[in-house]
Amino acid sequence: MGFRSVLTCFGTGSLMVLAMLAVAGPAGAAGCNPNEKSPGVTATTVRLGATMPLTGSAAAGGLGAGAGAKAYYAMVNAAGGVHGHKIDFTLLDDEYSPAAAERQMRVLIERDHVFAIAGGEGTPNFLAVVPLIEREGVPAIGPYAPSSELGTMKTPHVFMTAVNYITEFAIMTRYVRESDYARSFSLVGVQGNVGDDAKAGMEQGIGNPSIKVDYIPEIPGTPDFTPIATQLRRENAEWTFLILTNTDTGELLEAMHRIGYNPRTAAWAGMNDPGYIKAFGPVSQDMIVAEETAALDSSDPLVQQFVTQFTKETERAPGKFEELGWVQAELVVKALQDAKALTRSCLMDSLEQIRDFKTGLLPPITFGPDRRQGVNAVGLVQIKGGKVVEIVPFRALD
Amino acid sequence: MPAAALADAAQVTLSGLATGGLYAVLMLGVILVFQVSKNINFAYGQTGMVGVFLSYFLYAVAGIPVVAALLAGLALALLVASLTDRLIIRNIPAREGFDLVVTLGELLLLTSLAQLAFGTNAQSYLKLLTNWTTVRGGVFINANDILCLLLGIAVTLGGHIVLTRTSLGTSLRASAADAAIAKSAGINVLGLRTAVWTVSGLLAWVAASLFAARLSVNAFYMTPIVINVFIAGMIGGLDRYWPPMIAAFTIALYQSWAIYLFGEAAGTPAVFILVILLLSLVPKRYLEERHEARA
Incomplete structure (x- = not known):
């Protein structure tokens, strides 16, 4: 089949798309496009979502992390949101089950049209949704899913903060x-x-x-x-x-x-x-x-600040899972604040620019154009x- | 064989037999319920679990004396077992399989309720002699192991004596064989049936308490245990007495050795391989149930 025949079969437009894809290289290296149309963003809100185990044997982790994330977003929204957008956070129950997680992630992406996946809790349930996230090109920020399957450019939309x-x-x-x-x-x-x-x-x-x-x-x-x-x-x-x-x-x-x-x-x-x-x-x-996360009685001022703010928001003391959800949300907000525009490509670009981000709760976080494992340290x-x-x-x- | 290897072999055998003893305690309850009321109770293990979890909550969280907490847990297990028969089993259509579905639903319900009431974390239970050990020839002989083994043997022999040599056993056998004739002979068939279900609750609570001491308490810990007991019942035949009781001991021993020799991942497959081999290689006449030998 000659070049002219190829042109006839695919049409000039299709060939141009193929050419653009070839030039663009792998996903995640395309840079910020402020004019891109991204779902989940209105004039006043930005919609984020996550699935976590809220029932079943692993519910303690999901309930805690969910409470931590919600408390952080409530604090940010009370202070005016991000660039004038309030955060609309939807948390669905995945029961720690890969099948349920896949079903709920479809709800978030296809029905709720979330802008990004914000956090997560549990490895097998999150691993099950990675193919969908990558296929749909949705940035996923800071899920707690320690695995050597993640944190590389094989899954460029997933930005890991959990050390494997x-x-x-x-x-x-x-x-x-x-x-x-x-x-x-x-x-x-x-x-x-x-x-x-x-x-x-x-x-x-x-x-x-x-x-x-x-x-x-x-x-x-x-x-x-x-x-x-x-x-x-x-x-x-x-x-x-x-x-x-x-x-x-x-x-x-x-x-x-x-x-x-x-x-x-x-x-x-x-x-x-x-x-x-x-x-x-x-x-x-x-x-x-x-x-993996700082001791709650640490003398680090950032940890003390978290304990104080969480207690103020929820009127109860945090645990380790609340700490995890809080720091996931903190990273999401940091990326949104630094993004040049509220588009997915600009969010990815913003995440890739993060260097040595100190939360006090996790080791310093660093991403890059070819780096998706933001944390490579643990304490003992x-x-x-x-x-x-x-x-x-x-x-x-x- | 070196002394250390012999000690390891004895250690694995002892723990397998101790687990088998508790399987036998559970098995007696399964056999009695099946033979008298023709039902399989999938919520059997959870009946013991809720009783044990309540005991834990009362002594560890509410600060109630241990003996009172144990009695309250036992009472709950007895109540759940008898109500399973009176409120659920007796009110469903007498069609094959309905009891499986409703008791499976009860299993899920009890699990969820336990999670809601007592939380999702595992809790360390009373020691029940697990902290008393003596060493003989390099084998650590734990008093809880001995207790479980002796209890299993005692329950097995006691169950046989009650069923074959007492008037209660005669009434049970008559009710199991033909409830209408037994009733016309003046036997309180429904009362006996409720008593059997209640006794199964007692056996479930005893086994669940000892397993909790060996493992820990959470909403799920009895589920894999009861699955093994049902498998032993399937191998031995629930219409008989000795084969399923012996199968309870042997399946635990077999699984312990499979895990020791081939790793923990081999434990469950080893049991199912055994089931497949037995069903395909053993002549059918040995596996068919002996209806004349009902309790």
């Missing part, structure tokens, strides 16, 4: 290696992407191919943790790392304790939670836990008594 588990476990393992000279490690992790990422992170943090990580994949809901505990005892590693649900983490530690195996332990950030420490504190003493805390004590402030991999 590879980085989190690499930082944690490196600290353990440096501070304890540990030489043997076990890992019990949720089977699949989550556990695999944690293992890859540990191997990176160990930095010595001769030291192997004994990895035991786990599926939530076992009626007896003794066989896993016995496997761990058989391997007898100095350190056991855990990336399980809070309930399974506590129950496994109880089982290990019952059979007399008490190694030093480290776990992902979920154990930095008062509910976990209240339920399983006695078997979690001295456990090292990643810290240790469970002592009924609370956590910070042992390492936010730090990145070298």
Whole structure:
């Protein structure tokens, strides 16, 4: 088929579109177009949306993060909004279910015509909506969905502030290696992407191919943790790392304790939670836990300011999930304020210009034209008594 | 075999048998309800869960003495079990499968109510001897393991004695065989049926309490456990007594070894592989239910 025939088949207009796409390169590198028509923006409002688990086993996270985001937007709206636009935030329940999340995301994009996806809570539910977000070209800002599947230019519309588990476990393992000279490690992790990422992170943090990580994949809901505990005892590693649900983490530690195996332990950030420490504190003493968001009793003035403002808005004290939702909203508002115009391309451009944005609640956030992982640092805390004590402030991999 | 490997093998066997003991406690309730009223109660595990969760809330949050809290939880489990029969099962059409649907609905309802009332976080329950351990030959023998195992054996033997050697057992067998004839013989069939459902609530509460001590309390913790019990019942046949009770012990032991040898991810597939192998390889006459052997 010759060039003339191609022209005949596709028409001159289509060819011009193809040519423009070729010149434009990958999505996200197109720059700000203030004249572009974007949905969700009126003369007085800008419509944002998110899905989070508001019912079901993961509801605590979604309800908390949703409350944090709503409180922040209420504060911004009371102060006049962003460039004279009040924020109209719609939060839908995804039940922590990939199918429900996909259905609700369609509602937000196709029925409510949101301008952008603002935040989110939960990895499997968010991963399920990423193809839709990318297909529709909707910017998604700061969802809490730690995964190595996100935070790269493979998903250019998703701007991540949740450090992925590879980085989190690499930082944690490196600290353990440096501070304890540990030489043997076990890992019990949720089977699949989550556990695999944690293992890859540990191997990176160990930095010595001769030291192997004994990895035991786990599926939530076992009626007896003794066989896993016995496997761990058989391997007898100095350190056991855990990336399980809070309930399974506590129950496994109880089982290990019952059979007399008490190694030093480290776990992902979920154990930095008062509910976990209240339920399983006695078997979690001295456990090292990643810290993705700042401690609420931190002396950092920005954290103190958040606690004061949230308490003023809601008349109650915040928790870690409220902190997460608040900082997601803070990043969204920062991007809207810095955007040259309220169009999606200008919002993307604005996000790409963010450098070293300090919220106090997260490590400093930096994006770029080719950078979608805004945070690459975690802090470390240790469970002592009924609370956590910070042992390492936010730090990145070298 | 090295001593450490033997100790590990004994450890896994002990925990598997302890879990099996609790499966047997649950299984007795499933068998009694099935044989006397011909129903499967999917909300069975949640009946125990709400009782345990209430006990937890009363002693840990409301500050009520532990014994009173336990009695209140037990009372709730008994009430839920008996009301499941009186208010739900007896009022649905006697068509096959309706009991499954309505008790599945009850399972979801109890789960949601527990979440609303007590929250979504897992809670650590009473120790119930899990904190008492002695070491013998490198094996950590936990008192809770021994309690669960002995309880399972006692319930299995006791259930058999009551069903075969007491007048109560005779009445139950007669009601199960033909309710109309039993009624004409002066047996309070409906009363017996309610009593059986209530006893199933007691068994669910006992097992749920001991599982809570070994795991933790949340709205979902009994669901995978009861699934395993129903699978053991399917393998053994709910119209019999010894095969499902023995299956309760063996399935727990088998699953513990599968997890120990092949990893936790192998636990659930191993059970279903066993079911498929049994159903396809064992001669049908061993799997067909013996109707004459109803309770």
